[in-house]
Amino acid sequence: MKLTNLPSEFQEALPILEKIKSAGYEAYFVGGSVRDAILGRQIHDVDIATSSYPQETKQIFPRTFDVGIEHGTVLVLEGQKEYEITTFRTEEDYVDFRRPSQVSFVRSLEEDLKRRDFTVNAFALDEESTIIDLFQGLSDLENHTLRAVGIPSERFNEDALRIMRGFRFAATLNFKIEEITFKAMVDTAPLLEKISVERIFIEFDKLLVAEYWQNGLRAMIDSKAYQFLPDLAGKGEQLETMLTRLDEAFRFSTSEQAWAMLFICLEIENIKSFLKKWKTSNDFQRTVIQLVEIYHLRHAGTVTKQICFKYGKELLYLVEELRQAQGFSTDFKAIERVDQSLTIHDRHEIVVNGGHLMQAFGLKPGPVLGELLKEIEFQIVEGTLANSSVEIITFVKGILDNE
Helix, strand or coil: CECCCCCHHHHHHHHHHHHHHHCCCCEEEECHHHHHHHHCCCCCCCEEEECCCHHHHHHHCCCEEEEEHHHCEEEEEECCEEEEEEECEEECCECCCCCECCEEECCCHHHHHCCCCEHHHCCEECCCCEEECCCCHHHHHHCCEECECCCHHHHHHHCCHHHHHHHHHHHHHCCEECHHHHHHHHHHHHHHHHCCHHHHHHHHHHHHCCCCHHHHHHHHHHHCHHHHCCCCCCCHHHHHHHHHHCCCCCCCCCHHHHHHHHHHHHCCCCHHHHHHHCCCCHHHHHHHHHHHHHHHHHHHCCCCHHHHHHHCHHHHHHHHHHHHHCCCCCCHHHHHHHHHHCCCCCHHHCCCCHHHHHHHHCCCCCHHHHHHHHHHHHHHHHCCCCCCHHHHHHHHHHHHHCC
């Protein structure tokens, strides 16, 4: 089979393949980019595999960097573009279910492709736009089936992260996981405990923001793989509610929104502790916690000036989307109205700060000063105090005179 329309990303990289071939070696586009080209999906990264060994690749191109040369990968700079070119390779036994004990370079494309995870990721594409399909991946694409290459249990024992990748591909491609492949996922799921949480987070996060996230989450729940993920053991029923509470057509706008909804369904109290175990950034933790706080505030009442000022309309919109997806009442226009009515959107916009008050009234740092600053902010947000030096100083003088 040939690709009738070669994507521009491949067309731009064709000179790379031709240079390698003219030097006497084989070279192909490989992996997910070929799959996406066949499906007509957007291509992100163009991966190239070759029979040339790393040192041979470096002799072909004048500008290269060793980005993973021990694994056979050389970064080639061509014009304004960068391409990762990897030597065909085989991998010896995986010593810890995540890393091969040894990588061996080979000249055979078949040897390289048969070590890959799923048949739909095991394509190669040559410079003539001919698709090399050694494992019936085209048939699986046509049937919307996700099938492991070769013996499924071997693939997942080699790298248990492939289990999470399988759920993620089910979510992005809307494919059904083939029966024997799924059974192997179930059987090898305990190996997920040996995989770094950072790698698992990346796959789970991609699953949640995928177009068909319900499909991926359904597979994860049915396999009970969640039992071997940090703090998710015994949470099957709560994960189920994530599928039942939201409209089938709903898609998450951001990762933070997706994880916030996950915590709402899980009824997790200490979100920060949970996300620390997943080794997420402080900024990510902060935003997710804020979204959950807003969700509960909205459940209790309407959007106020104080809520809008504290969290910002962007986060309020994300929560309103979650409410809408569950059939709750929403008011996006009210959020916009309240936001526009605010005279300040950040406390740093207040023209008087603690230093000014200390100088004007002889105050010292401490609880009294802190409470005064809070009260000034509150009144300005409410619209009962103008954000001007004269008005604020007069307001503070009135408070201090009455004490």
